[in-house]
Amino acid sequence: MAPVVHARDLQVGYGEAPVCAPVTFTLEEGAAVALVGANGSGKSTVLKTVLGLLDPLGGDVQVLGRPVDERETSFRREVSSVLDDDAYFPALTVAEHLYLTARGHGVLGAKAEVAALLEEFGLADHARATPVSLSSGQRRRLLLAAGFARPRSLLVLDEPEQRLDQRMRARLADLLRAERDAGGAVLIATHDPDLVAAVCTRAVHVSDEASLVLEPAEAADRIARVAL
Numbered sequence: 001m002a003p004v005v006h007a008r009d010l011q012v013g014y015g016e017a018p019v020c021a022p023v024t025f026t027l028e029e030g031a032a033v034a035l036v037g038a039n040g041s042g043k044s045t046v047l048k049t050v051l052g053l054l055d056p057l058g059g060d061v062q063v064l065g066r067p068v069d070e071r072e073t074s075f076r077r078e079v080s081s082v083l084d085d086d087a088y089f090p091a092l093t094v095a096e097h098l099y100l101t102a103r104g105h106g107v108l109g110a111k112a113e114v115a116a117l118l119e120e121f122g123l124a125d126h127a128r129a130t131p132v133s134l135s136s137g138q139r140r141r142l143l144l145a146a147g148f149a150r151p152r153s154l155l156v157l158d159e160p161e162q163r164l165d166q167r168m169r170a171r172l173a174d175l176l177r178a179e180r181d182a183g184g185a186v187l188i189a190t191h192d193p194d195l196v197a198a199v200c201t202r203a204v205h206v207s208d209e210a211s212l213v214l215e216p217a218e219a220a221d222r223i224a225r226v227a228l
Helices: 043-050 073-078 094-104 110-120 136-148 166-181 193-199 216-227
Strands: 005-011 023-027 032-036 058-063 079-082 154-158 185-189 202-205 212-214
Touching (some): 032 193, 094 110, 094 136, 136 154, 166 193, 185 193, 202 216, 212 216
Parallel strands (some): 079 154
Antiparallel strands (some): 005 023, 202 212
């Protein structure tokens, strides 16, 4: 079977200006890959290119064995992502937002699924609140919950640990590990060494010099040393 994501000498950037060295990695079913590196190194740009939000400047990337085209129904059906902090419906309540996401992607028993996600992400007491009334951490949990509210073969998260307390970070690690163990594929950009060590099967260090494929323990150690 084709890997879920295959990037070969993938050059990413804006206009004609690359933001990092070419990146090569493969992500299979039941695996998790972390993109690590300094702020501004190009991790988010790699994610956006994998998702088809930016065209590659060079090299090649395929998702689920096909060239990336985020306009295709089949691509949108298989790929769930959480990138931006403002990607919510401001006029809907937290519960309505999750229910619309679930039902829009054909989830059966959407009400039960939403109830479980509200509990999982500590949002049950805010089910009737609108996103603008939430704290930044609560909004982050809402968006992450929405990423889990729909069927998917690939889950893409950009720094999912942002604005989460330690307990919620640990719970997120449990959820991502369960995603991987159930056969899903996870691609994340992160600065959290504990998340890399707990979840990921491989890591890619992104920089302007060269991309390096690392074992999770080595990547976590690099992140921790930079943070000291």
